[in-house]
Amino acid sequence: MNQLYKKSIQAAAGLCLLWAAASCKKETEYAPSPYNRVESFSVAAGTETIRASIAGDSIVIYWPSHIPQPEKISPQVTVAENASVTPASGTAVDFRTGTAFTVKAQSGAEKKYFLKVVVNQPPIQVTELTYAAVKGGSLVVDNGTYMRYFERNAEVTKFYIVDDQNTATQLPLEFFNDHSGVPSMRISVPDVAELKAGAYRIRITSGAQTYNSQNKIFGIIHPASLKPKVNEVTAPVSVKQGGTITFQGTGFFEMQEARVFSYNADWSEKEVATLQLESSTASSVTYRIPANFPAGSYELGGWEANGIFIQLRISDFFGFWQWNKAQKNYIEVGGNTTFTVTQP
CATH class of the missing domain: 2.60.40.2340 (Immunoglobulin-like)
Structure with missing residues (x-):
């Protein structure tokens, strides 16, 4: 009996172990993951x-x-x-x-x-420096420093110049990276009659953002080839106080006043008179001699005590232009002759 009892106990224990193993195996089975994140x-x-x-x-x-x-x-x-x-x-x-x-x-x-x-896109940022391009030319601007925070895509971003009548003219844009990898854009100024040389405010639109400059920071500059030329004066000149004087040349346009000056003993310039513009054509320009121009005999182009020089002021929009500091441009009246001013 004891042997039989012992075997029964062993069989029962084995069944329990099998049941426990089956139970453990069932508990470690996992359902497929439901997560789809x-x-x-x-x-x-x-x-x-x-x-x-x-x-x-x-x-x-x-x-x-x-x-x-x-x-x-x-x-x-x-x-x-x-x-x-x-x-x-x-x-x-x-x-x-x-x-x-x-x-x-x-x-x-x-x-x-x-x-x-x-x-x-944060607000468009523009450093208000001087931006200038020759008519018919272009200007390259760094988009990482001077004009930035807009989509560098010409289909989305538009650049305008705005005149005194608040008329906006769109200029073509091209976006690229320069040879150093700096993000840049090229602003072109077409050579068309409706675009005049001068100073303009700018407007940039890109997505939901718009930038308008407070100042006329964009200049369209005349090509150097259009700079007027004045003929040398070789014959003696005699004018009267309050009278007029005419100079001949080519390509005169946007002419302004003229200046007469000499040099001090230390070679600093000394203003003698300002000649006001009376009239101008493409080949001649006439000025008024001021009534207070000191009467006397001068040497045009001379470096002695009685020497004088004459410069004709032309458009400000030649060469180096700054929006916040107007630079007067002049052409020299060449020649070496007597210049006599008499009373009326």
Whole structure:
């Protein structure tokens, strides 16, 4: 009996062990994962990595305005463990709001996510320096320093010059990186009749942002080839106080007053008189001799005590121009002859 009892006990113990093992095995079985989340989403943009925010079913990318928006992106997408995403991570997709991604959980449950592109654009910033271009030419501006915080895309960003009548004229833009990799834009000034040389305010529009300069910081400059030329004076000149004097030349336009000056003993300039403009054609210009011009005999182009020099003021919009500091441009009246001023 004892032997039989012992065997019964052993059999019962074995059954218990088998039951316990079966119970443990059943407890370690897991149901398929139901998670279909996007954990992270990032896009390479040059040397930068832009990471999206996940909000509900939206994958929100705040795209920096200074980086051109690509047509396609190949995002790096991380999803919940044992889930999969379509299109797969690294696949090229359209970079636009509405592009869909489907995350499928291990359990088969699916969830769609939609790309939302938001241009992260602060107010446009412009350093109010002097910006000038020759008519028919162009100007290159650094977009990382002087004009920035707008989309570097000529379809989105527009550049205007604004005249005194508040008329805005759009100028063509081209965006590029220079040889050093600096983001830049080229502003072109077409050689058309309606664009006049002069100083203008600027207006830049880009996305939801608009910038208007307070000052006339953009200048359209005449080409150097248009600079007027005045003929040398070789014959003796005799004029009367209050009378007029006419100079001949070519290409006269936008003529202004003339100046008569001499030199002191230390070679500093000394103003003698200002000749007011009376009339002008393309080949001649006439000035009024002031009534208080000291009567006497002078040597035009002479360096002695009685020497005088005459310069005719032309347009301010030649050569070096500054918006906040007008520079007077002159052409020299050449020649070496007597210049006599008499009383009326």
